[in-house]
Amino acid sequence: MTGAESIERPYHHGDLRRALIDAALALVTEEQDWSFSLREVARRAGVSHNAPYNHFPEKRDLLGAVAAAGFDALRDRMRAAIARVGSPRAALLACAAAYVKAGVENPALYRLMFGPALAAPAPAVRPSAAKPDSGRPAEARAAGAGAKAVLEEIILRGAERGVFAISATSKSELAVAALSNWSAVHGLTMLAIDSLTGSELAVDTLVNRIMRTLLEGLEPR
Amino acid sequence: MTGAESIERPYHHGDLRRALIDAALALVTEEQDWSFSLREVARRAGVSHNAPYNHFPEKRDLLGAVAAAGFDALRDRMRAAIARVGSPRAALLACAAAYVKAGVENPALYRLMFGPALAAPAPAVRPSAAKPDSGRPAEARAAGAGAKAVLEEIILRGAERGVFAISATSKSELAVAALSNWSAVHGLTMLAIDSLTGSELAVDTLVNRIMRTLLEGLEPR
DNA sequence: CCATAATATGGTCACTGTCAACTTAACGCG
DNA sequence: CGCGTTAAGTTGACAGTGACCATATTATGG
Numbered sequence: 052m053t054g055a056e057s058i059e060r061p062y063h064h065g066d067l068r069r070a071l072i073d074a075a076l077a078l079v080t081e082e083q084d085w086s087f088s089l090r091e092v093a094r095r096a097g098v099s100h101n102a103p104y105n106h107f108p109e110k111r112d113l114l115g116a117v118a119a120a121g122f123d124a125l126r127d128r129m130r131a132a133i134a135r136v137g138s139p140r141a142a143l144l145a146c147a148a149a150y151v152k153a154g155v156e157n158p159a160l161y162r163l164m165f166g167p168a169l170a171a172p173a174p175a176v177r178p179s180a181a182k183p184d185s186g187r188p189a190e191a192r193a194a195g196a197g198a199k200a201v202l203e204e205i206i207l208r209g210a211e212r213g214v215f216a217i218s219a220t221s222k223s224e225l226a227v228a229a230l231s232n233w234s235a236v237h238g239l240t241m242l243a244i245d246s247l248t249g250s251e252l253a254v255d256t257l258v259n260r261i262m263r264t265l266l267e268g269l270e271p272r
Numbered sequence: 273m274t275g276a277e278s279i280e281r282p283y284h285h286g287d288l289r290r291a292l293i294d295a296a297l298a299l300v301t302e303e304q305d306w307s308f309s310l311r312e313v314a315r316r317a318g319v320s321h322n323a324p325y326n327h328f329p330e331k332r333d334l335l336g337a338v339a340a341a342g343f344d345a346l347r348d349r350m351r352a353a354i355a356r357v358g359s360p361r362a363a364l365l366a367c368a369a370a371y372v373k374a375g376v377e378n379p380a381l382y383r384l385m386f387g388p389a390l391a392a393p394a395p396a397v398r399p400s401a402a403k404p405d406s407g408r409p410a411e412a413r414a415a416g417a418g419a420k421a422v423l424e425e426i427i428l429r430g431a432e433r434g435v436f437a438i439s440a441t442s443k444s445e446l447a448v449a450a451l452s453n454w455s456a457v458h459g460l461t462m463l464a465i466d467s468l469t470g471s472e473l474a475v476d477t478l479v480n481r482i483m484r485t486l487l488e489g490l491e492p493r
Numbered sequence: 494c495c496a497t498a499a500t501a502t503g504g505t506c507a508c509t510g511t512c513a514a515c516t517t518a519a520c521g522c523g
Numbered sequence: 524c525g526c527g528t529t530a531a532g533t534t535g536a537c538a539g540t541g542a543c544c545a546t547a548t549t550a551t552g553g
Contacts, residue, residue: 166383
């Protein structure tokens with residue numbers, strides 16, 4: 052044990068694992084796909100084809116770490132977007148715009164984040180052997196929760212200030228409201244990736260209009 | 273040329289291509305993953321390891337066909353869900369519930385549908401060679417549009433009857449409303465897959481509450 | 494200074510995706 | 524009828540891959 056588990060301190064390379072994650076992230080970004088070989092990641096990092104196995108038991112684990120890094124970056128961008136706005140409504144709009152923009156800028160990374168990284172191992176398929184690998188997507192899951200927390204904070208602030216029609220003391224209402232926002236932004240991002248990859252202006256206006264629909268509702272008032 | 277291009281008429285097998293799609297779909301469902309080998313799909317179909325190449329140029333194309341089949345099944349389930357309901361609001365709820373249920377029942381298939389199947393080939397990466405493979409995800413895209421159309425019809429009906437606060441003649445407003453619904457349902461499905469895989473009751477209640485939030489809006493009225 | 498565990502390397506194996514060439518079967522046609 | 528043509532499927536082959544093993548090397552604790 053090194054004692055400080057959070058600070059990975061490889062001995063020989065300097066900081067492999069970070070280098071591997073960076074190389075894999077670069078490959079995902081360049082090829083817009085994660086079908087590259089683990090050996091190529093090792094090649095980019097300048098190590099032998101087996102060095103990555105000292106840090107990641109399987110290829111999926113490396114991809115999971117890349118997804119976790121993507122979630123962390125997404126969280127940072129969301130926090131930066133809401134840093135200089137006051138009202139919860141403006142924060143929600145800015146946060147959604149930053150979120151969608153991040154997804155559109157790197158669709159493959161976004162798909163990786165919500166793809167196999169979060170997929171839990173099928174429980175019913177394995178007949179008897181219950182491998183303790185259930186903790187594999189834990190890293191990506193935790194990072195995703197970190198990003199989700201940004202949205203939840205905005206919802207909570209809005210509820211406290213009375214600008215959202217939910218009770219700030221009802222955990223259930225808060226959770227539903229946060230989930231509906233998270234759903235809308237997440238779904239919008241995936242659809243934006245598919246439909247309007249390129250025109251950045253259209254993304255902003257579309258985000259604004261859809262978030263307005265979400266805030267004001269679909270039924271006549 | 274056989275003359276009828278839409279009707280695949282294999283000579284030797286009866287209907288390979290359909291058999292391959294079925295085998296691949298079964299594998300996706302069983303293993304909750306599409307990392308299986310193309311050779312295993314061929315094995316399941318009882319053909320040699322190279323027979324699939326007569327129907328799909330690459331493995332991705334077979335996965336795209338599986339995704340398209342998944343979209344068709346999703347569309348059918350949505351249509352069946354709204355067949356016996358009257359009001360647009362009830363149709364929206366039933367449609368969303370069916371959608372989410374389908375996603376939760378087969379998460380891997382759902383992820384495949386919105387994963388690499390819809391991913392367009394990166395345009396800026398390929399330096400010069402512009403391969404004419406841009407039509408690869410076309411099949412899945414078209415099938416996805418078919419499922420999306422169900423939601424759009426509900427929105428249009430609601431606008432016509434005046435139960436939704438949008439103009440039935442404004443193409444733009446209709447598109448935004450449909451997109452916001454599609455986004456919410458799609459995002460909710462992905463989040464439901466991650467959080468509550470199993471409890472089916474919770475899915476229904478959560479869908480109802482979130483769709484109500486969407487219909488009535490988040491801000492006080 | 495050594496013992497130990499962590500870290501990287503080279504070697505190996507079954508397997509994969511894809512290409513090329515060959516065989517089989519159905520059709521069209523003089 | 525034989526003939527070529529073409530689609531559909533088969534066999535063989537090759538480079539490359541993921542994952543494992545044993546081995547070598549280096550940093551860290553004592």
